[in-house]
Amino acid sequence: MDSLIIQLLTGLASASSLFLVASGLTIIFGVTRVVNFAHGSLYMLGAYIAVSLVALWGGQAGGFWLAVLVAVLAVGLIGGLLEITILRRLYRSPELFQLLATFGVVLIVQDVTLAIWGPQDRFGVRPPGLDGAYLLLGHRFPVYDLFLILLAPLVLLVLWTLFNRTRWGALVRAATEDPEMLASLGVNQRWILTAVFALGSLLAGLGGALELPKGSANLSMDMQIIASVFVVVVVGGMGSILGAYLAAVLVSLIRTLAVANAELSVLGITMWQLELVSIFIVMAVVLVVRPWGLLGRPERLHKGGLPVEATVLRRPGLWLKAVMALGILILCLLPILGAGNYSLYLFTEMAVFALFAASLQFLMGLGGVISFGHAAYFGLGAYGAALAFKALALPMELALLAAPFLAAAGALFFGWFCVRLSGVYLAMLTLAFAQITWSIAFQWEGLTGGDNGLLGVWPSEWAADSASFYYLVLAICLACLFLLRRFAYAPFGYALRAGRDSPLGAEAIGIDVRLQRWLAFTLAGVFAGVAGGLFVFMKGSISPDAMAIPQSVDALAMVLLGGVQSLTGPILGAAIFTGLKAELVSLTNYWRLLLGLLIVGLCILFPRGLAGAGREMAAWLPGRRP
Amino acid sequence: MTSLLEVQGLKAWYGRAQVLFDVALEVKTGEVVALLGPNGSGKSTTLKAIMGLVTRSAERMQFDGQEIAGLAEYQIARQGIGYVPEDRRVFQGLTVRENLSVAQRPPQNDRVAWSLDGLFSLFPKLEQLYERRAGEMSGGEQQMLTIARTLMGNPRLLLLDEPSEGLAPVVVQQMRQAILSLKQEGLTVLLSEQNPAFAEGLIDRSYRMDRGRALAAGKSAV
Ligand SMILES: Nc1ncnc2c1ncn2[C@@H]1O[C@H](COP(=O)(O)OP(=O)(O)OP(=O)(O)O)[C@@H](O)[C@H]1O
Ligand SMILES: [Mg+2]
Numbered sequence: 001m002d003s004l005i006i007q008l009l010t011g012l013a014s015a016s017s018l019f020l021v022a023s024g025l026t027i028i029f030g031v032t033r034v035v036n037f038a039h040g041s042l043y044m045l046g047a048y049i050a051v052s053l054v055a056l057w058g059g060q061a062g063g064f065w066l067a068v069l070v071a072v073l074a075v076g077l078i079g080g081l082l083e084i085t086i087l088r089r090l091y092r093s094p095e096l097f098q099l100l101a102t103f104g105v106v107l108i109v110q111d112v113t114l115a116i117w118g119p120q121d122r123f124g125v126r127p128p129g130l131d132g133a134y135l136l137l138g139h140r141f142p143v144y145d146l147f148l149i150l151l152a153p154l155v156l157l158v159l160w161t162l163f164n165r166t167r168w169g170a171l172v173r174a175a176t177e178d179p180e181m182l183a184s185l186g187v188n189q190r191w192i193l194t195a196v197f198a199l200g201s202l203l204a205g206l207g208g209a210l211e212l213p214k215g216s217a218n219l220s221m222d223m224q225i226i227a228s229v230f231v232v233v234v235v236g237g238m239g240s241i242l243g244a245y246l247a248a249v250l251v252s253l254i255r256t257l258a259v260a261n262a263e264l265s266v267l268g269i270t271m272w273q274l275e276l277v278s279i280f281i282v283m284a285v286v287l288v289v290r291p292w293g294l295l296g297r298p299e300r301l302h303k304g305g306l307p308v309e310a311t312v313l314r315r316p317g318l319w320l321k322a323v324m325a326l327g328i329l330i331l332c333l334l335p336i337l338g339a340g341n342y343s344l345y346l347f348t349e350m351a352v353f354a355l356f357a358a359s360l361q362f363l364m365g366l367g368g369v370i371s372f373g374h375a376a377y378f379g380l381g382a383y384g385a386a387l388a389f390k391a392l393a394l395p396m397e398l399a400l401l402a403a404p405f406l407a408a409a410g411a412l413f414f415g416w417f418c419v420r421l422s423g424v425y426l427a428m429l430t431l432a433f434a435q436i437t438w439s440i441a442f443q444w445e446g447l448t449g450g451d452n453g454l455l456g457v458w459p460s461e462w463a464a465d466s467a468s469f470y471y472l473v474l475a476i477c478l479a480c481l482f483l484l485r486r487f488a489y490a491p492f493g494y495a496l497r498a499g500r501d502s503p504l505g506a507e508a509i510g511i512d513v514r515l516q517r518w519l520a521f522t523l524a525g526v527f528a529g530v531a532g533g534l535f536v537f538m539k540g541s542i543s544p545d546a547m548a549i550p551q552s553v554d555a556l557a558m559v560l561l562g563g564v565q566s567l568t569g570p571i572l573g574a575a576i577f578t579g580l581k582a583e584l585v586s587l588t589n590y591w592r593l594l595l596g597l598l599i600v601g602l603c604i605l606f607p608r609g610l611a612g613a614g615r616e617m618a619a620w621l622p623g624r625r626p
Numbered sequence: 627m628t629s630l631l632e633v634q635g636l637k638a639w640y641g642r643a644q645v646l647f648d649v650a651l652e653v654k655t656g657e658v659v660a661l662l663g664p665n666g667s668g669k670s671t672t673l674k675a676i677m678g679l680v681t682r683s684a685e686r687m688q689f690d691g692q693e694i695a696g697l698a699e700y701q702i703a704r705q706g707i708g709y710v711p712e713d714r715r716v717f718q719g720l721t722v723r724e725n726l727s728v729a730q731r732p733p734q735n736d737r738v739a740w741s742l743d744g745l746f747s748l749f750p751k752l753e754q755l756y757e758r759r760a761g762e763m764s765g766g767e768q769q770m771l772t773i774a775r776t777l778m779g780n781p782r783l784l785l786l787d788e789p790s791e792g793l794a795p796v797v798v799q800q801m802r803q804a805i806l807s808l809k810q811e812g813l814t815v816l817l818s819e820q821n822p823a824f825a826e827g828l829i830d831r832s833y834r835m836d837r838g839r840a841l842a843a844g845k846s847a848v
Contacts, residue, residue, distance in 0.1 A: 167727050167728070170724040170727055170728050171728050173724075174717045174724075174725075174728045177718060178715055180699070181715045181717070182717075183698070183700045183703070184677050184679060184700070184702075184703055184709045185700075185703055185709075185728065185731075185776065185779055186700050186703030186731050186779050187728065188700045189700070
């Protein structure tokens with residue numbers, strides 16, 4: 001009993017920093033409607049800046065707190081600058097471009113941090129004066145943890161007062177509700193948005209700086225925290241600060257209990273293995289019971305309307321068909337034309353990602369289902385093939401067949417939950433499911449090899465040389481892309497689009513929109529799984545990275561780059577993105593920085609993707625109607 | 627009387643659709659001028675265009691001798707133009723007190739600022755509902771709040787879009803009374819209205835709008 005109380009207190013302490021970061025994200029989302037992937041990066045910056053400043057001044061309590069204060073203000077300033085330079089230009093773009101741009105910022109911050117602080121972890125120190133421990137119920141309990149436990153409700157109170165009891169708070173809430181009206185009352189609401197972004201960033205920085213004495217500043221903390229923070233924000237209800245607190249406490253308690261009872265096992269699964277998975281399960285359960293989180297409010301339809309523009313899917317004209325046929329011909333002739341091993345490998349990779357991106361486009365463009373976690377099905381396919389090859393000792397041909405089955409099983413199961421939601425909550429749930437599959441691959445070491453993954457998954461003899469493997473991949477990918485096309489123009493595709501553009505109308509004429517979406521989700525999963533299966537034989541190995549958040553975002557980037565609304569778009573997007581990334585990686589160690597800058601630049605310059613820009617240009621050409 | 631607002635050659639668009647073609651109008655200091663016309667004739671759009679809320683271009687759009695066509699909406703408001711939209715866009719989640727406080731701006735020159743008491747004597751209902759959330763008020767009460775809110779910015783020109791729309795007859799009378807007292811205070815008003823009975827005796831002049839054009843109609847054509 002005593003140790004349970006101590007465990008609960010430890011859980012509360014770790015909830016604090018999680019709450020600080022989550023409150024910042026929820027405030028930013030509530031006001032600007034931007035899902036800020038870079039929030040984890042701001043948290044990481046808070047930790048790194050604090051670690052440097054504490055090393056300089058931190059000998060005494062005064063110096064330590066000064067260091068924290070300066071670090072936190074610095075992160076707030078960085079957030080404000082991000083808003084002014086990047087997000088401010090994107091408020092009118094489709095939401096997905098905002099998200100993509102913030103992911104570009106994630107990449108930039110990663111490399112900048114690496115350049116400034118180097119690859120080693122930096123360990124923090126306890127603040128002087130709070131470094132002792134109390135004897136509590138016979139256990140030593142750190143004073144610093146007690147400080148954290150008390151801090152979170154204090155910050156909650158301060159934020160509540162700020163938003164509900166000050167004129168600035170009223171201005172923020174007014175700007176959230178109706179920015180145009182506020183502007184016509186003479187308020188320059190752009191600065192309010194900047195201030196809100198800076199405040200949210202500051203809270204992320206505070207979370208980072210205060211987490212430091214309990215751990216280290218390291219380069220993976222941005223992605224580690226962002227997944228948990230998304231969970232907390234979604235479970236609490238997006239935009240609700242109190243909800244974020246409750247959810248942070250809930251999530252942290254569950255996690256602490258799992259860690260503290262690590263050796264306990266249920267049905268042969270130890271609690272340790274459940275730790276990461278557990279919080280995503282909490283999220284899935286909460287969202288199914290309360291689709292808007294604990295304290296959230298139903299999403300009002302955005303002014304921009306649909307998350308995906310409803311445009312007519314045109315059948316390709318004769319010239320486009322000719323171009324495609326020519327393209328396929330050239331692709332088939334590549335090895336004969338004397339393409340080297342490296343370029344064949346690159347083209348193989350492009351084909352794999354073209355299929356992956358096309359499957360996501362199918363789901364988003366036709367189904368209107370936004371997925372932040374499509375890599376889950378890619379990864380399931382990859383692991384399915386790798387496990388069939390390694391554990392069941394099946395040959396490549398059969399292992400490739402196993403890939404779509406595991407992906408389909410995952411997509412069927414997760415899809416059932418996902419199609420019950422819409423908008424940002426749906427997207428977040430897909431992300432949570434991707435994180436679940438990631439955690440399972442990461443923590444089920446016995447089967448999946450954990451962090452190292454599965455190695456030595458090579459193609460059969462006949463497909464071992466790069467040209468044969470290229471032909472194999474090309475054939476499978478072309479066949480799958482052709483199938484996806486058929487689905488798009490089949491009655492199923494039309495029903496899907498009807499459900500996307502007008503769910504109520506579609507229901508009224510007898511279309512079961514949920515069922516159609518579920519089918520689409522599963523189909524998209526199947527094709528992503530095929531791509532994953534090919535991927536593992538191309539690489540010869542697989543690790544959990546294949547279904548981590550960056551992989552899902554890569555797919556989004558490919559689709560958005562090429563255009564959500566055309567079937568050929570994602571293929572081009574995948575080719576450009578894959579080629580570009582390969583080029584950058586071979587060019588410099590700081591390829592993330594360049595890629596990030598490129599992504600941000602593209603989002604700002606072409607707020608409707610390259611395909612959209614092409615359409616707009618075509619509309620201006622003489623002799624063609626828009 | 628000097629001219630407070632002067633507009634010539636005003637055009638406005640929603641997306642690619644042009645809605646205003648060549649609107650010209652003038653409001654002199656202290657006048658109450660009405661835009662009359664059938665549904666969809668462009669009354670609301672004219673007010674929005676003056677406020678900078680739609681894409682527009684104008685040969686001339688001067689407020690108190692200053693060109694305002696190039697300014698952002700918040701700058702136009704700060705010049706002294708107050709806008710009351712037709713669809714009662716109160717901030718639903720804010721209380722009456724907060725709705726009034728976000729709109730508060732100091733008066734220009736050395737004019738006397740609107741005080742809360744002044745607003746309460748104009749709209750007594752608002753005093754009773756001071757701590758009520760705007761989303762929980764009736765349509766008429768919300769309409770009073772939007773006007774009071776705009777007055778908190780101490781405008782010199784008030785753009786009022788259909789102040790009587792959708793209100794019960796008693797409330798319409800109160801509204802008319804309130805605008806009359808604003809007129810007596812010396813406030814200049816440009817309002818859009820479809821209800822001739824409401825405008826009768828209240829306005830000095832009117833323009834008749836028709837398919838995106840404004841024709842001066844003088845006093846008699848109400
Ligand atoms: N948001 C909008 N988008 C596109 N067109 C619009 C929009 N608002 C108005 N219109 C069009 O612009 C024209 C003028 O509309 P406006 O609202 O200015 O008319 P009005 O005179 O105020 O009408 P009412 O008396 O009904 O309020 C109409 O043809 C209308 O259909
Ligand atoms: Mg109107």
